[in-house]
Amino acid sequence: MNQENLNSMVISDIDVTGFGYVCPDPCPQNINIPSTEGQKSCPAYVCSKVPDAAGIDPRKTRRLGRVQKMAIAASSEALKHLLADCRSPERVAISVGTGLGATGQTAQFLENMISLDERQPKPGCFTNSVHNSIASQIALSFGLKGEAHTFTQDAVSFELALWQAGSILQLGRADHALACGADEISPYLLCYGAEHRWWRADAVPLSPMAEDVDKQSGTIAGEGAAAFLLSRRQAVPETKRVARIVAMSVGPLHAHSIKNIDAKREAGFISRTITQTGRTIADIEFFLFGANGSPILDAAYLAVAEELSSAKGCDIPCGVFKQFCGEYCTASAMGLAFALSVLHKGVSIVTGKTAENVPSDKVGNVLLYNLYDAGYHSMLLVTL
């Protein structure tokens, strides 16, 4: 492995045989946040009504938190073809990434506990407060009995879950592995972010990598869930494949701060990973970036895009997706869902500054690239 990619985690050549996602409402709304200075609010992309999961009795999920409901609904879509004829549920694994877990149920438990001086703790909120309640509720809802993992590693929680799901298949421990990324909004997270000036003040949809990037004042928090059924090639006919993850690489950034990022080096990270798949930057038909409207982060993405364009010899076709879901720890899962949607429905479903460079017809491969303030980067190359 190349020295620059030394500490990246890599998987390659995994088939996706189903996917689903639950996206928040298209327009951000103002959420009240804790404050000692009277009523304060903060805009956020919120999924105001989580859709019921197909085939699941809503009474069974009514006591769950929103993050579990979103994950179950997304998983239901991803699993629909498998569940129609699943003879070996013990050969179906689950791997969930969640940055903050069940914040809603945790907050409910703590608020009740503190307000009532620990007199009447709520058992239901407690059992739903654990991070792995998302994975176990998916297992319970769909009767899946394989191994189940839950990863919570900042912004790369989903990438780790995806890596583990791919590894389980590669090591032969399951025939299918459901990889899911899910997070929910919490007023306390909004409050923490507001104190650190992460969020913009106005509740208008994000326009990441827009022309007026210097004038933007921050990003908007979001939430959502996306799930992907990965399958061993021997376990499903090729006609069932909806996409292939050609390569994924995730690792720490060389710089401790996005401000100090070396765009040339980042472009090198991307092109080396592409090269390892036998392709070049020129072969990539569409780039999807995790830009979120934050001026510093957007500027870093623009610099990397410029380097990639320079390497290709012309502007790269690219788009963004966080105008649909806002920023949250496992938004890269939503990015992957949009990347797969681009493969199936064409590039017009995503918009961005460079939309005019986008070919109007369908594309055969998409590269999803994410940069994180917390000091990580990841890239996923997907094809039909």
Next chain:
Amino acid sequence: MGIVTALGWSLDDNWSALQNHVEGLGKLTLFDSPRCGLFPVAQVKGGATACDGSAARSRTCDFALHAARSAFQNANLASLPKPRLAKVGIVLGVCTGGMLNTEHFLTQLLKNHILDTSPLRHHCCSVSVNTVADSLGIGGPRCTVSSACASGTEAIAVACDMLATEQADIILAGGADSLTRLTVNGFCSLLVVAPDGCRPFDANRRGMNLGEGAGVLVLEREDIAISRNAHIYAHVEGWAGASDAFHETSPEPNGDGIRRAMAQALQTARIDPCRVDYINAHGSGTIDNDIAEGRAIENLFADKMPLISSTKRFFGHTLAAAGAIEAIVCVLAIKNQCVPANLGLIQVDPAIGFSPVRCTAPAKVDVALSNSVGFGGNNSAIVLARP
């Protein structure tokens, strides 16, 4: 290996307590709570941060840092050159993380109307992994696993997968968690806490008792270990997980998920069940868990029952740290050829088809198996063997 529990801050302290039947359970003094004095907990004595909102690190992070540093020294990793440290990763199981600090933040807000978000910087479970990695200067993969009480065992399994797929050369794997009001009250609300101390597999058991601490093991590919003349304590021969898909909290009554996890771990290890010398059971002491695990063990091992004990009364149930601490117990059992007692046992539950070890005693231990069972039917098992 490195460890911190209610029994002490070193491997020697802990092994000595296991040999002498010193239980870690005692009075909860870490924070004020109406629960204090109603049941014992295994609280770590001295040395770590309490729950002050201004603390530089969370208590969980203190435990993780201590155990990781001890393991780092024990494995002589400090002498590795920087390029090789770039291929050293870390995988920890963490559940409560900085919850004590979050409780402090919320209490200040709800009770005193003071909004100070600074304690929330400790909230995320991943803070411990990042702090340890930064502190030790290791540059490989960072990963936090949060699968309730199975987290520690799963962290070891995930680390093994990372080694098997060559994502890293060496990985610090384990788990860490501190006591919190959330878990103390949460388990009380489920009516599963034993007022007189847990008695795993006993006919009159009344539940579990919480503990806190951390355990970290240095895992590496054998060729790497040999090339740097590392002392090899044990081999991780196999690991596996399985879901019950049965209930949010109750295990599947026949222990099918636990049995499948054990069977698959042994299959991965290519070890016949009859070769297992010792099982460190999850054995939380709750009525449902012990029955389910007992049936799982009975169904898998039948008439070739190995020595079995639960060490929960020594350490308390340390949640995400439990699997890692119990894996260390298995390694020490292999190293010292000695099996720890199932402390607290008076009369074996007749519904359980084996008799746990009553006294810590010398025994042949070439192969040991450690079970972990988490909320939501998250079962995992690892198989360790003498090198």
